[in-house]
Amino acid sequence: MGFWRTIRSDIDAVFENDPAARGWFEVIFTYSGLHAIWAHRVAHFFYRRRLFSMARIISQVSRFFTGIEIHPGARIGRKLFIDHGMGVVIGETCEIGDEVIIYQGVTLGGTGKEKGKRHPTIGNRVVIASGAKVLGSFSVGDHSNIGANSVVLREVPPNSTVVGIPGRIVKRNGKRIEDRLDHTNLPDPLIETFRFMQKEINELKAEIDRLKPKADSVESEPVSVPAYDKKRS
Numbered sequence: 441m442g443f444w445r446t447i448r449s450d451i452d453a454v455f456e457n458d459p460a461a462r463g464w465f466e467v468i469f470t471y472s473g474l475h476a477i478w479a480h481r482v483a484h485f486f487y488r489r490r491l492f493s494m495a496r497i498i499s500q501v502s503r504f505f506t507g508i509e510i511h512p513g514a515r516i517g518r519k520l521f522i523d524h525g526m527g528v529v530i531g532e533t534c535e536i537g538d539e540v541i542i543y544q545g546v547t548l549g550g551t552g553k554e555k556g557k558r559h560p561t562i563g564n565r566v567v568i569a570s571g572a573k574v575l576g577s578f579s580v581g582d583h584s585n586i587g588a589n590s591v592v593l594r595e596v597p598p599n600s601t602v603v604g605i606p607g608r609i610v611k612r613n614g615k616r617i618e619d620r621l622d623h624t625n626l627p628d629p630l631i632e633t634f635r636f637m638q639k640e641i642n643e644l645k646a647e648i649d650r651l652k653p654k655a656d657s658v659e660s661e662p663v664s665v666p667a668y669d670k671k672r673s
């Protein structure tokens with residue numbers, strides 16, 4: 441995609457995602473997320489040409505003015521929208537797909553235990569809500585939502601909603617996932633055993649009832665008792 445078309449699509453992303461965006465002038469001059477993305481595109485240009493210091497300087501100057509730190513090595517797709525922006529950190533080996541929304545305070549970082557690729561890969565049309573931390577070199581699938589203040593440490597399949605610390609999937613393909621412990625209805629192993637025994641007894645009773653008519657129909661042979669012979673005794 442050409443330079444001007446990229447700039448245009450970055451601005452379009454603001455209008456598509458922020459109902460508060462009023463006009464071009466305001467968007468171009470006051471949206472710090474947009475400034476950080478543009479600065480990153482320049483920094484990434486130098487990074488790819490191995491001018492690392494130059495790239496880092498641009499990135500740090502941008503951070504000073506916007507409060508958003510994007511490492512020049514990060515790969516960012518089309519129409520990324522960073523709303524509010526302050527406190528966003530995006531690591532060096534992070535990859536971000538198209539039409540992603542990131543709110544303030546988001547970290548796309550490493551755990552500190554990995555080498556090489558150590559930051560997440562974010563799919564297309566992912567929403568990462570304010571304060572969320574996505575840490576490690578796994579992927580977040582397309583169309584997923586990461587809830588505010590979650591700490592995500594594992595792969596997220598596409599079309600999922602992840603919330604909490606550590607992040608757990610609460611919705612997938614629009615359906616709720618019931619994996620929460622219901623503290624008011626904890627399982628009782630004794631009651632479960634009695635229920636199992638009662639079920640066995642009922643089955644055995646039914647089996648006996650089923651066999652009974654057959655047993656009644658079998659005619660028993662009369663037992664012949666030899667007569668008592670007084671003479672022999």
Ligand SMILES: CC(C)(COP(=O)(O)OP(=O)(O)OC[C@H]1O[C@@H](n2cnc3c(N)ncnc32)[C@H](O)[C@@H]1OP(=O)(O)O)[C@@H](O)C(=O)NCCC(=O)NCCS
Pocket residue numbers: 524543567568569570585586587588589590600601602603604610611616
């Ligand atoms: C996660 C989010 C994107 C919504 O995704 P969604 O797929 O529509 O999910 P839902 O709203 O249906 O919520 C699913 C469940 O997760 C819970 N949940 C949602 N966000 C949560 C969060 N951040 N922490 C804990 N639980 C959360 C909901 O209460 C709901 O639980 P329930 O099923 O028991 O009712 C949204 O809740 C969110 O965090 N938005 C924040 C946007 C933001 O950062 N705004 C700042 C603007 S300045």
